[in-house]
Amino acid sequence: EILTSERFNAIFGFARDVPRDLFVKALHPDDFELRNNAHKTALTSGKLFYEARIIWPDGTLRWIRAQGKVYYGSINKPLRILGTLLDITEFKHLQQQKDDFISVASHELKTPMTSIKASMQLLDRLIKVDPSSDKIPQFINRGNSSLNKMQQLVDSLLNVSKITAGQLTLYKTRFLAAQMINECCDHVRLTGTHELELTGDTELELYADRQRIDQVVVNFVNNAVKYAPDSNRIVINISKQGDMAQVSVQDFGKGIPAENIPHLFERYYRVDTSGIQYSGLGLGLYISSEIIERHGGEMGVESEIGKGSTFWFTIPLN
Missing domain, CATH: 3.30.450.20 (PAS domain)
Structure with missing residues (x-):
């Protein structure tokens, strides 16, 4: 009973x-x-x-x-x-998120650390055997590249901590959107694998935290490169929508399944298409959405299977 x-x-x-x-x-x-x-x-x-x-x-x-x-x-x-x-459903979900995060973070940090260690070992041997070798700069560049990746991962963690604590401060200035986009996307142009097209109002001036908006655009562009590897064309558009500025990044890849779209801006969420595991902590879009929200703007995505995806954000002009 x-x-x-x-x-x-x-x-x-x-x-x-x-x-x-x-x-x-x-x-x-x-x-x-x-x-x-x-x-x-x-x-x-x-x-x-x-x-x-x-x-x-x-x-x-x-x-x-x-x-x-x-x-x-x-x-x-x-x-x-x-x-x-x-x-205790919510508690279990949070516990699972924590476990998933620790697992992903450990894996992502281990890869560049292993690369740095290997580069340093090869450098050590090479300097002892042939101090004038032309391969030395190559190993130094490889090590620096891995260090930069580690710094990006750590920066992502720090950004999440600041967001959680309500300490993500904005330092707003006036700047040209087109100039900021051209500068922050140089890393993609230099690789030569993708063609970037900047369209729309290239004279539009933004009033925002340039470094943070740069971070959002870079995240959009990096995702376009990562999730649309077979499409080398990326279109970045700047436009004025009433009293708001809109920036969009369009790729022409496979598109995102409709069931994944509602979760894209969640913390630690990573798209997994066709069984391919992509690197990253699953924090980029979450941090980006928080940055745009702090600016008083909105963020969204439109995607169609087989035709590609367009990520966009709007922020107030003043």
């Missing part, structure tokens, strides 16, 4: 009192034995504790934590358990 509160019923997804067997049947099949073992242990230890998944009537998966104390009769026979139930 089970007596429950309204909140207990609601945690299981029921709007009313239901028979005990329905509560038990709501448990995820893989956690059923775990729950039974916890109850068996409680009969001897006097304490009930377990965390398990439950399936709501609508198919939604939730997490619960059950805690209780066993009360005994005069002949030391268990009579009842008085306990509490807690919905």
Whole structure:
């Protein structure tokens, strides 16, 4: 026999009192034995504790934590358990995010660190054998490139910390959007793999934090290069929309599946298409969206499978 509160019923997804067997049947099949073992242990230890998944009537998966104390009769026979139930779904999601982040961050930092170590070892040997070798600058450049990647990863982490603490400060100045875009996209032009087209109002002046807006544009362009490797054309457009300035970056790659679009600006979310794992912490678009929001603007994306994607943002002109 089970007596429950309204909140207990609601945690299981029921709007009313239901028979005990329905509560038990709501448990995820893989956690059923775990729950039974916890109850068996409680009969001897006097304490009930377990965390398990439950399936709501609508198919939604939730997490619960059950805690209780066993009360005994005069002949030391268990009579009842008085306990509490807690919905820990959000806690489990945050825990999973933390675990995923640690895993991704460790992997992403390990790659440039390994490259730096290898470059330094080769340099050490080369200097001892042939100090005038023309390969020395090559290894130095390779090491610097890996250091820059590590710095970008660490900067992303620091930016997230500042956003979380509400300390992302903006230093606004007036500057030409076209000039800022041309300067921040030089790294793509220098590789020679992609053609950048700057269109629209190239005389439009922005009033914003130049470094932060530069960061947003670079993130858009880098994503266009990363997720549309088979398309070498990227179009960047500047336009005036009423009292707002709009900047958009368009690629002509495979496009983004509709089910992924609502999650693109979430922290640690990384698009995975056709089983290809891309590098990065999954923080770029999240940080970019926060930067634009702090400016009083908006960010969005339009995408069509087979035709490409357009990421855009708007910020106030004044």
